[in-house]
Amino acid sequence: SLTTQGLAVTRFNNADQMDEIIQQNELLMKENDYLSAFLARLEEEEKNLEDDVEESLLSPNQKLIIALFETQQLDKEKEHLQHQLVFTQVKEHALxxxxxxxxxxxxxxLFQFQREVLGDQQVSNQFMQTKNGVEQIIHKMPKQVFASAIQNFYEKQISLMKLNIEQFTNQFNIVQQQMQAQAQNRAAAKAKEGGLSQIDFEQLEIENNKLQDKVATRNQEMLRVKLSAGNCMKNLNKIKVDLNQVVDRKRKYDEDVKEKQKKISEIEKNIIKTKKELEQDNKVLQVLRQKEIFAHDGPQGIDYLSLKVMQNTLERAVSDIERKIAIKKREIDNMRIK
Incomplete structure (x- = not known):
């Protein structure tokens, strides 16, 4: 009975120690998390102070690039924290x-001890209700217990424990090597990522400078185009004014042409009228000459003089009319040439 009670007490003590160890591990994990969060917050505050100091020295484009880079870093940290949370949950479940x-x-x-050491195949457990409402296990003990059986049992269990310890140590070493390799890979990846981030930042800065140069070039081209457009509009307005003046001159020329055509028609009518008068005068002159030639008694002195005066007058009138006709023809030719 004393041996069974001792084993029961040892069992409960081990369980209590296991619970205490688990609680201590949980407290240490929580403290580690709090300390990590506190250090991360301090680092972020220092970084914010440095950013505030350097903020006035950065251009808007550089600030935008830095904001994008910090957003990527925050996404990566968020992903890393999610992985850590999953790892912590898995670790807690494993514990x-x-x-x-x-x-x-x-x-x-305990069951093997009862079966192999105590040698009672009809071992049964009975439960007794205490005053505090806690159930305690009461074991039936045999009348005789051999020391050799206890020694064999302990040696067997110790050998099994040593074997398990060796297997666990080997597994622990393998896992530790794997963790070290993963840590090295993460460190190398982080260093590479930092180098790539720096390269990406410099590449973005170079591309930003190129884009700024292109924008400045485009602005200069736009300014030249605007100046050219202004000159074109100015020339177009001048051409419009000249065109209006040409249209006005054309209208005036058309009016002058119509007026001259009207005058030409009047002159042609006058020429036709004058030609008719000339023909009539020529007929009168011919009649007078015939009368003078065919007069059988000869003309008297007074009639002869009067006829001669009339002849001279008619000849002068004919020459004047011919001269006027020639002048009018030249004027018509000049008008047509213009």
Missing amino acids: VTAAEQKLALLNRL
């Missing part, structure tokens, strides 16, 4: 599972 496995192992060892 709980390990504790359950250890409790199951203790129960199995």
Whole structure:
């Protein structure tokens, strides 16, 4: 009975120690998380102070590039925190599972001890209700217990524990090597990423400068185009004014042509009228000459003089009319040439 009670007490003490160890591990993990958050907050505040100091020295484009870079970094940190949260949850689950496995192992060892050492195949557990409402297990103990059986049992369990410890140590070493390799890979990737980020930042800055040069060139071209457009509009307005003047002159020329055509028609009418008068005068002159030639008694002195005066007058009138006709023809020719 004393041996069973001692084993029960040892079992409960181990369980209590396991619970304390799990609680201490949880407290250490929480403190580590709080400390990491505090350090990250301090680092962020220092970085913000440095950014405030350097903010006045940065251009808007550089600020935009830095904001984009910080957004990428925050996304990466968020992803890293999510991975850490999943890892913590998995670790917590593993610790709980390990504790359950250890409790199951203790129960199995206790059962083996009862079966192999105590030698009672009809071992049964009875439960007794205490005053505080807690159930305590009462074991039936055999009348005789052999020391050799206890020694064999402990040696067997110790050898199994050593074997398990060696296997666990080997697995722990393998896992630790894998973790170190992953840490090295992460450090190399982080260094490479930092170099690439710096390269990307410099590349973005170069592209930004190129774009600024292109924008300045485009602005100069636009200014030249605007000046050219202004000159074109000015020339167009001048051409419009000249065109209006040409249209006015054309209208005036058309009016002058119509007026001259009207005058030409009047002159042609006068020429026709004058030609008719000339023909009539020529007929009169011919009649007079015939009368003078065919007069059988000869003309008297007075009639002869009067006829001669009339002849001279008619000849002068004919020459004047011919001269006027020639002048009018020259005027018509000049008008047509113009």
